[in-house]
Amino acid sequence: MDVAYQPDVHLNILTTSTLKDTSHRTTEFVQINVSSVNTACRDFVIRLNVMDYADLTAKLQAPILNVRNIVFQQSLSDRFEAAFREEVLRNGRYEVPSQVEECIGCLYAPADVKLSKLCDDRDQGDCRNCLCRPMWCLRCLVKWFANRQNANAPERWLGGKAPCPTCRSTFCPRDVQMVETMG
Numbered sequence: 001m002d003v004a005y006q007p008d009v010h011l012n013i014l015t016t017s018t019l020k021d022t023s024h025r026t027t028e029f030v031q032i033n034v035s036s037v038n039t040a041c042r043d044f045v046i047r048l049n050v051m052d053y054a055d056l057t058a059k060l061q062a063p064i065l066n067v068r069n070i071v072f073q074q075s076l077s078d079r080f081e082a083a084f085r086e087e088v089l090r091n092g093r094y095e096v097p098s099q100v101e102e103c104i105g106c107l108y109a110p111a112d113v114k115l116s117k118l119c120d121d122r123d124q125g126d127c128r129n130c131l132c133r134p135m136w137c138l139r140c141l142v143k144w145f146a147n148r149q150n151a152n153a154p155e156r157w158l159g160g161k162a163p164c165p166t167c168r169s170t171f172c173p174r175d176v177q178m179v180e181t182m183g
Contacts, residue, residue, distance in 0.1 A: 002044035004036045011064040014045065016072045028072055032064060051075045058139075080157055081142045087158060087173040088138065091118055094177040096134060105140030105165070112179050113138050115164055119174035126161055128169040134179045135166060141176065 014031040021027070028050045035043040048056060050072045057064060094114040103109045115130035122129070136144070148162040161172045 002034070002042070004034055004041050004044075005038065006061050008036045008038045008041070009062070010035050010037075011060070011062065013064060013066045013068065013070050016050070016070055030070075030072055054078050054081075076154055077143070077146060080146055080154065081139065083158060084142045084145070084173055084176075085138060088113065088176045088178060091174060091177045093180040094134070095180050095182045097182050099181060100134050100179055103137035103140050104135050105144070106137060109137035109139065111135050111137060113141050114177050114179050115169065115171045115175055116177055117171075117175055118177070119172050126170050127172055127175055130164045130167055130169040130171060130175075132164060132166045132169075138176075138178070141165070145173070 012033045012035070014033050016028055016030050018026050018028050029047050030050050030053060032046045032048060033043060034046060053072075054075070094116060096114075100111045103111045111134040113136055114134045115132065117127050117129040119125060119127050144165050145160070145162045146157060149157045149160045158173055161170050163170055
């Protein structure tokens with residue numbers, strides 16, 4: 001078993017490979033070279049299912065370099081998260097007077113989103129104004145939102161609605177704002 005201390009390593013994507021199982025389903029893997037600045041540790045390679053790549057990067061202290069510009073297929077949830085994030089960035093910022101708390105979903109990322117009815121006039125539509133303080137990070141809110149959509153119609157997810165995970169006020173992606181600390 002190979003082990004390395006996270007602050008001492010450099011990670012670099014080497015290549016991707018695709019495997020087919022007996023039922024002709026394909027699985028894509030990425031190979032990542034782990035090299036340590038500590039000469040007592042030897043370099044080693046991690047082989048990882050690309051569907052687990054986002055989870056790995058969220059847990060690392062340093063980025064994974066992709067100097068060869070290797071492209072691999074993102075999962076549906078990763079593609080939806082990117083599209084949701086683009087939509088949220090168009091919604092403007094919500095200013096808070098002080099530092100935000102940790103997300104109550106993952107307990108490590110800052111709570112960086114606020115739900116505010118922005119999509120329609122105040123009294124029209126299904127969406128409602130959420131009075132909750134920022135408690136969720138964007139990634140956890142995206143997962144919550146996606147899990148409340150029709151799994152058979154992912155092309156309609158961005159047009160969907162979901163209840164606030166805390167107060168159950170209905171919201172859509174146009175109602176989500178990134179939080180910014182004043183000052």
